[in-house]
Structure formats: C-alpha cells, structure tokens
Amino acid sequence: MMLVPIVLIAASIVSVLRYTTLVQTSISSRRQVLTQLITSDQLGTTEILKRTDFTNIPNGNALVMWYLAAFLSAETSLVVMALAEYVESSHD
Secondary structure, three states, X not given: OOHHHHHHHHHHHHHHHHHHHHHHHHHHHHHHHHHOOOOHHHOOHHHHHHHOOHHHOXXXXXXXXXXXXXXXXXXXXXXXXXXXXHHHHHOO
C-alpha cells in the first residue's frame, strides 16, 4: 500500500517533465511559424504566449493532458497517504 504514493509521485514528476518539454517544443514550433510574419525581436517566449490564441497552441491537447496528469497523480498520492494514515490510526 505504501508503494502506491511513491509510484504516483514519480508519475507526477514524469508528467511535469514531459509537460515542460512539450511547452518548449510548442513554443519553438510557434516561433517558426511566427518568424515568417513578424520581426525576430518580437519572438521572445512572453511575446509568443501573448500572441498565440488557445486554439492555435501546437500540441495543446497533449499539454492539457500532461498538466492534468501531473496534478491528479500528485493529489491522488496525498489522498492515498491520508487514507492510509486514517486506516492505521483507526486500528489503534
């Protein structure tokens, strides 16, 4: 039972790393598209994020999935640990 939170925390860390990598890939992909339309001084990460509509985000669905996976696995590990603590204390 105590292995479940460890696995969920590991899944959360992997999800955060995958999400971060995918954000960087999406920004690079969008930068390539925008290079043809605007000058290079307007292609900082902040400017790209300001100029990109939610529906035009490259890999947008995958980004949402990895974000949710990171959050849900971390929260689930906390719930499992709390339930284990509750069960242990109720047996005393």
